[in-house]
Amino acid sequence: MLNQIERAAAMLFPDQGGRTLNIKFLCGGVDNADAQTLAEQVVRAEVQIRAGSARLVTDVDSHLTPAT
Amino acid sequence: MQFAELYSYAAGLPKPPVGFDFLRRLIGARHPEIGRVDVYEVEYPTPTRQAHFRLGERDRTSPYSDEFSIAEIIYCHALKADARELRYALTKEMMHIFDAPEAVVDTREKFEALLREIQNRPLPADASTMMQSELDTRWMAAIILCPKNFRDQYVADYKAQKIASFDIAEIFDIPEWVAPFVMDDYYDVAFTRLVGTP
Numbered sequence: 001m002l003n004q005i006e007r008a009a010a011m012l013f014p015d016q017g018g019r020t021l022n023i024k025f026l027c028g029g030v031d032n033a034d035a036q037t038l039a040e041q042v043v044r045a046e047v048q049i050r051a052g053s054a055r056l057v058t059d060v061d062s063h064l065t066p067a068t
Numbered sequence: 069m070q071f072a073e074l075y076s077y078a079a080g081l082p083k084p085p086v087g088f089d090f091l092r093r094l095i096g097a098r099h100p101e102i103g104r105v106d107v108y109e110v111e112y113p114t115p116t117r118q119a120h121f122r123l124g125e126r127d128r129t130s131p132y133s134d135e136f137s138i139a140e141i142i143y144c145h146a147l148k149a150d151a152r153e154l155r156y157a158l159t160k161e162m163m164h165i166f167d168a169p170e171a172v173v174d175t176r177e178k179f180e181a182l183l184r185e186i187q188n189r190p191l192p193a194d195a196s197t198m199m200q201s202e203l204d205t206r207w208m209a210a211i212i213l214c215p216k217n218f219r220d221q222y223v224a225d226y227k228a229q230k231i232a233s234f235d236i237a238e239i240f241d242i243p244e245w246v247a248p249f250v251m252d253d254y255y256d257v258a259f260t261r262l263v264g265t266p
Contacts, residue, residue, distance in 0.1 A: 005183060009176040012122070021137055022123040022172040023179060024164045024201065025186055026157055033118075035183035041118065045110045045142045054142070057107040060158060061087040 004039040069099040079215035085241035103136035115146030121161040160209035171201040
């Protein structure tokens, strides 16, 4: 069984196709981010995006536009 | 496209705030290597305020797709509880499209090393360029959301305590905790380093 770091690395850097060219993390307000947890979040995110269950957000600034 | 070019569009707006969607559309239209910037909201069992940036090759359906990459910013749904926090976080992550070649994480080995660095929080002298890019993007986001021509109009009143951080947060639509360092004199140092001499 792969650990989450190995699983995330395999998803992001497959031997063929779909390679990641850069990845970075924002750990807002977290002083105790551990590597396994971060890797697990990457895996969960990749699973949700590939399954189509992640929400594609097309309007981040909607709150700036007053409702009419 | 360099950071300074993207900044020039933000500074050229009639007034703040600078929209995240405005910036990402510009990147998609003007950056020769970035086709578009996608934002995904995902769910974690334990809500966090975390996000990550991924530049990659997910889409390969277009005959022209070899010409550009897709930038993705993926955030935990809990971040949207505060719209300003979300905007700043997404903008900061988007600034990683300007990472220097030595700062990019493009192999399994670098990825695993970066995870260990985030976990271990090394002393500044031991931090890799991959880790140092986090500070660069913190300032890039602050500068592009608070362009100097607009920000400078409020510095005197802020220093004289005629206006407070919450006023700055309101004007620029940024988290309140960002205002003190945006209004500090170090802004000019960071500006010169990232954008150039005013």
